[in-house]
Amino acid sequence: MSRSALSPSAVPDPGVPDPSPELLQRALAVRRSATALGQLGDRQRRAAVKALADGLERQRGLILAANRADLEAAGADGLAPALVARLKLDATKLDAAITGVRQVAALPDPLGRRQLHTELDQGLVLERITVPLGVLGVIFEARPDAVMQIASLAIRSGNGALLKGGREASQSCAAIVDALRAGLAGSAVEPSALELLTSRQESLALLRLDGLVDLIIPRGSNALVRFIQDNTRIPVLGHADGVCHLYVDRQVDVDQALAVAIDAKTQYPAACNAIETLLVHEAIAPVFLPMAVAAFSAAGVDLRGDAAARSLGVSGIAGEDDWRTEYSDLILAVRVVASLHQALEHIASYGSRHTDAICTTDPRAADRFLAAVDSAGVYLNCSTRFADGFRYGFGAEVGISTQTLPPRGPVGLEGLVTYRYRLRGEGHIAADYASGERRFSHRPLPL
Structure with a gap:
């Protein structure tokens, strides 16, 4: 799967015109x-x-x-x-x-x-x-x-x-x-x-x-x-995909999880931080999914599920492409998983390293999810829609980066600066250190 990154090594297509x-x-x-x-x-x-x-x-x-x-x-x-x-x-x-x-x-x-x-x-x-x-x-x-x-x-x-x-x-x-x-x-x-x-x-x-x-x-x-x-040699910062997930664990506050799921899909479905896939543990699915199907249907969401999800009320059929699709619309893929491990494997296989969330009341499951999911944003018991520079207190953002190297996630002021090394001397020359006449002290000074 394509991952966004700083990519100065691209070779531009000859069809890209030179600037006038x-x-x-x-x-x-x-x-x-x-x-x-x-x-x-x-x-x-x-x-x-x-x-x-x-x-x-x-x-x-x-x-x-x-x-x-x-x-x-x-x-x-x-x-x-x-x-x-x-x-x-x-x-x-x-x-x-x-x-x-x-x-x-x-x-x-x-x-x-x-x-x-x-x-x-x-x-x-x-x-x-x-x-x-x-x-x-x-x-x-x-x-x-x-x-x-x-x-x-x-x-x-x-x-x-x-x-x-x-x-x-x-x-x-x-x-x-x-x-x-x-x-x-x-x-x-x-x-x-x-x-x-x-x-x-x-x-x-x-x-x-x-x-x-x-x-x-x-x-x-x-x-x-x-x-x-x-098509550019200039470094590029951004994300190509926004395939975000919400995983509902076996131990969960069902009402809370349902509220989070509805918000994460319907509050602004065109946003890149809206969920595209809902993963539900098989132990809680018989309780959670019928409630979710009713709530999502009332909100106008088209649900597409695997066989287990369809047996619990999801009407549409989810194919392989649905797991990797950013719908940016009122469409949601639903999969029932046998374990937290299977949920993590699904996210690792189909996710875009944007934002993924878990709803659970099990501290061990929460800690494992937060540590194992390699995304720019990993959330516990809250909507993925919080992945936003304004909501983070950045005032605004230039975009969301899903690359592994920083800046990552919503990119505000901190992502738009670099640094410069400044060295002040008094006639120092490298030859004195090469000959052993002088030695480096490397003494930290106050910032």
Whole structure:
């Protein structure tokens, strides 16, 4: 199964176009603005993020009108329901996004943190300091609210951003970026730190901007993410699949587990952190599944089960492909398992390392599940829908990473910085240490 990862070794398809001179100039402008942005202090960057929120507030009417136009076009084009749900930006959703931007402004500064401080020898002192990545290239489908999240995190962490939304969200994205840049116009950050790409040709050419773009973050379908991973030399951060599981153990609070299951599937089925497979221990299945079938049916969920699940009321048939499918819809695969071990084996075989949960009252089963499941998020007695940067207190997220190397899970400010080693000396030369004339002390100093 494909796993998402930082993948700078991909060989681009010859069909991916080189950037045009005009796109190169715009990318260079973002790069220059990002360099200046990364040297600003905490107070200036914090004020700039607040200015982003103010800009959104001032132009909220234009943003909502642009989104309504996109939704009308989506209806005419027959856009899939899951994409329409992600595309919709009503007043409530916009208010939540603006609140998220203000929360990002209030977060501690991720830059200039000293992670290591060592005296290598007298007068020769080494530091490791957090610094911005540089320029982010973000490609996303039908998620206009992603523009606000990404822009706020980028500016707060000292990074510029090239943003490319899907065609279906073109008017919404343009209105949002106009509002964001208008907000920055009164701050210490140059509006050119944020740039919106508008054509498919530009989004493809973005993959060729190695040297100008430091990280690409795709947010969209499996096909989109995999295409990007396969066609750029720029590191890619994201996830290709969101096949999340909930396992209901033999010892469980049935009512609690049912509430968690319903929320994890139906609260927002188009989200990548909604469950796609429900695993139920055979000892509790005769009690739990009839209740679950009734509750899920009332919520409009299409259940597809194995033979054991169908004998307990699940009507649809689950095939092999169902265990590995991210439906992003009101469809749920159900399997009855003989043991916790079998549940763990199923998740290891079919999961995408996104978010998986267990409902149990057995502390030993809980501890084993939390230790054994190799996912970015592993939960006990709560909905997988909590896998979200806003809910984690990050203010927002640029995406969710399912790679094993960090950053992992919802990626907020901490995932958008790297570090730099700084060494201060007084004429020290390596030859003195090679000859044995001087020796390293490697004495830790206070951070």
